[in-house]
Amino acid sequence: MNEILAANAEKTEEQGHPTAESLQAAREVGAFALRTPQKYGGTWADATRVARLLSELGRDCPSTAWVAGTCLTSKALAVGTVSADVEREIFADPDALFCGSGSPAGGHAERVPGGVRLTGRWASASGCEDATWAGVGVMLDGVFSYALVPTADLTIDRTWHVAGMRGTGSHTLVADLVVPDERIGPLRLPGPPEDMLVYGLTALGPVVGATFGALDVINRMFASDRKPYMTQYASMGESPGARHWLADATRLAHRAERTMLALAAAADAEGLTADDYALLHADMADSARDCRTAVELMLDLHGASGFTTSNPLQRFWRDVAVGSRHPHLNPYLATERLGAALRG
Template identity: 35%
Template sequence: MTDTKVPSTPDPGVEVAGRPSYGRLTSGEQALVAAAADLVPLLRDNADRADRDRKLPEENIAALRDAGLLRLSVPAAYGGHAAGMRTLLAVLEEVGRGCASTAWVLSIFYSGGVFAGLLGDPVRQRIWAGNPDTTLCGVIGVPVPVRTVEGGLVLDGQWGWASGLHHADWIGLDVVTERDGAPERGVALLPTAELSTRDTWHMAGMRGTGSDSVVAEEVFVPEEQFLSFARSATGAYRRGGEDEALTRTPFPEGLMVPFIGSLLGMGRAVYEQIVEKLRAGRPVVSAASLHARAVDAPGVQANVADAATLIDSAVLQAGRAADDIDRAAVTGAALTPVVQARLRVDISYAARQIRQAVDLLLDVGGASRFDLSSPVQRIWRDVGTASRHPAFTAEINRERYSRLLLGLD
């Protein structure tokens, strides 16, 4: 996005009960965040259905499309917003207030667009020239061996779990092949219509992401639709110009940071619902209580303050990570090893802070929040599942960070 920055005072922080501040977004970026916020009532109404059906309602995808949010990472040349990470997290936080699974899938679509944008113009035109709202998901983590043949690759295997699969037009699959006697790993992009699916997504939380598995049976992928990790590390896919900044997104950190956006929205959603109940005068059901209303108890007040602070801290840490990604994309400068490690720690701790905040709020929200009719119990399951994604493994991320800080690596 290239429109003029809106003048603002220095960012004073985040108001949990209101719309958070994300620094100096442009007017166009602010419009995207506002469009996401407008979708919250619809997404909230559909969230139980997404959880029950284990995939997003078509109505949710249509709403994202109508709001222009499927174009967040589409290059400007193809009618997209080419939005940076700060904008993405602000959008995802709003979407996540309404439906955690929808926000997660939208983050996947964003990353899919970043990957596709790295490829040559013929492939980009194939994907977006006729439809800038084309959606791309992906599976990266465990590469599946494939064969190199003349003109491309032949895929035969299974990949899981593919979040957003049921609403994606294209998909990027983590593959490894042998070339010149050495393994070469990368992502093969192809239309989802060329694959079959297997019903493998049976989870306690984030059920609406529909993260089933995909199966390829002797599927040919042209060489021009293969993105080599080795070549990407050398900057081979980068493009110049302000509108192509996303092609300079640091990998893999630039694909990990988006995941935190939906969790920020979940934290705010639980906060808003619990605080609303407390303000409405929820009674204390305890013979030992000195207060008729829960809101008047100092312990309840302390939990709310602590939860708000944890959510604020998570937003601030995520925002710092987003700024690092955006700065690297704009300047083309590589992230230092210390910054790479800190980015992972930032989002890991942000995820933990959201989980802790939700637990504190539930401690004062009452056992009725776990009734199956309460949306809070669904969000609690979503937080528990999403915050344990491999991107948020603090036990591993902090070891790497500490070794760099101490000069051991």
């Protein structure tokens, strides 16, 4: 799996969505069945499994890992929202790729004969070009609801033009159709703190993985005959400063991973309160910041050549920079939530 994802990472970015080979490799390790219910052939994996697998994927292709993470969220929101018959339909292939957006801001729904007319636009639907089903949030009769629609019935407006995570294909879904009543239902958000942690891990896992991918690049550089330019050192390892920077970057990467796994363990333990989540959300944001700081140190070590477009280091850097800015990893909102919890 790792070799396939790494070999296709550049092509994934160039074409704007994961290659068929990358999607198949992810599918074979169960990345798209992480939140398919077991009764339909999925794993409904615990948070620790989710975090580990997404970070493993992200180490070689952050974009593919990100698409797998958003698939998890879309499937988790669908369960219990639509009828049992629809669940059997959408989960007929437990490894099917889902995409979607839980935000109701861009959509409109109204009841009509035969179902619900769904119109509007939903941005940042990662994986939409390859997904079988899309879930979209919408207000229906004043109730926050979720509609499941075959992506073939939607239009994709290719609006995802960003510096990083270019291979996620996080474009805008456009709808103008009638959805059967049974494919739309009330969405229960916010969910339990454990669920919110898992949703956050779908963003953090690929970012942590990408940080270790960048560290792999730097460690290969240290193992080569590369030396610091304009110095008398015969290798990078001879420089005390370079060794110090490498140690700091490695420590930060591992601290981010430990935090991620601790968050996953907390989600698996269950029984969390809203105050617990406020503190854990702050930890999650810190983990993402550790990733950014680690990669910046690695860029200092590599120098300007790390920004060569053929160098995977710059791709990992851009992916970490963008992925770590996801709302789940937002540091000032996490601090705001924690401060509010501390003040009761």
